[in-house]
Amino acid sequence: MLANYAITIDDVKRAASTIQGQVLRTPLVPAPRLSQLTGATVFVKHENMQPTGSFKERGAVSKLESLTPEERKRGVIAMSAGNHAQAVAYHATRLGIPSTIVMPETAPLVKAENTRAYGARVILYGETLYESADRARQIAAEEGLVFVHPYDDPKIMAGQGTIGLEMLTDVPDLDQIIVPIGGGGLIAGITVAAKALKPSIEIIGVEAALYPSFQNVIKHEDRPIGGATLAEGIAVKAVGQLPLPIVKDLVSEIILVEEPLIERAVNAFATLQRTMAEGAGAAGLAAMLAKPERFTGKRVGVVLCGGNIDARILASVMVRELERDDRITSFRITSQDRPGLLGRVASRLGELGANILEVSHGRLFLDVPAKGVSIDITIETRDRKHTLEVFEALAADGLAPQRIDQRCLSESAY
Structure with a gap:
C-alpha cells in the first residue's frame, strides 16, 4: 500500500x-x-524552465514553507553540488530566510556563482558531497540552523512529486515516465503521485553508469561507484533511506547509462528539442537511446529535470557529437613540398563540398621527409557518407589522407 511509505x-x-x-x-x-529518434511518442517535462533551472525548487518551497517562525529566523543550511543549492538559496532569500550552502570544491563554477547571486552564504568544502554534508551538519549544530536535505526528507519528496501530478493531468494516457535518479527524492515523489493516479503506469529510473547506487542496493550488486560524469547532478554514492522502499517496490526498472549516451542526449535536446539539458537532465533520453526496444510504440513522459550546464561544456559536447557522427573529421596529408599544394587541397575540398575548419601546415616533424610537408586538416561535412566520399576522392587524387582520431594518427588511410 502506498500509505506505508514516507509520503502519500x-x-x-x-x-x-x-x-x-x-x-x-x-x-x-x-x-x-x-x-522520431527513439521510436516512442515522447513528451518532455521542461523543469529546466524553472527560475533556477531545475525541479529542485518544488521540494525547496515545500520544505521552507513548513518551517516555524523561529526556525525561519535562525535560518537554513543545505549541502548540494548545485541545483538544490540554487533552489534553496533563491526561495530562502525570497521568503526572508537566511541561507547557508555547503558545496563540494568540485561543484560547477556556474552553479556556485549562481547560488551566491541568489543571496546565500556559500562555503566550498571537500571533494565529495559526503564531505560537504558532514561539514554542513557540523555548521548546523554550531549555529542552530535547520538542515534542508536534498532528498531524504518527506517535505522535499512530496514537493518533487508534484511533477507526477502535473504530467498525468496534462497527458493522462502516458504509458511510462522516465526519471533520473540521484538520491531518489525525485523518483520517489513522482512514483507515489503517478501510481496513485494511474496504477498501471510504469516508472523507469535512470542512473549514470558510474554511480549505480540504487542498482547496487536493489539488485544486490557490487558495481564500482565513482568517477567524472557529465551527470554530476545524479552522481550520488549513498541512496536516500526514505526513497529506497518506494523505488524498490514500485519502480519497474533502473537503466544505467554510459557517458557517451549522456552526451548524445544532451546534444539531442539542444539540436532536436531546441532546449538546454544538463547531463542529469538528459539522463531520461539517454535511457531511451540505451534501450530503444523498451520504449518503442509507448507514450513516454521524460523528465528533463535540469538545464544548468556550463556553456563551455555544452559546446564541447556538441562538437564531440559532430566528431562521433563523422561530421567533423581531422586527417593528415603527407607529400612532397611543392608550391601550390595547400591551395590545390583546399580547392579540391571546396569542390567536394567540405568546409575547412582548421589547417596546420608542418615541415619540421621528424616523421616527415626532409623535402616533404604534412598538412593536418579539420573539415566539416554533411554526414558520415559525405565524409567517406571526401576521403575516397582525395585518395583517388593520390593524396593518401590518414584519419586523425581523438587520440592519435590512424594506422589506416580512411
Missing part, C-alpha cells in the same frame, strides 16, 4: 497547494523529433 498522494497534493504560485507549473511538451 495526500502529502503530494498538499505540497502542490503549498507551491502553487511560487513555483512555475512547467509545460509537458510533445517532442516529435525526439519521438
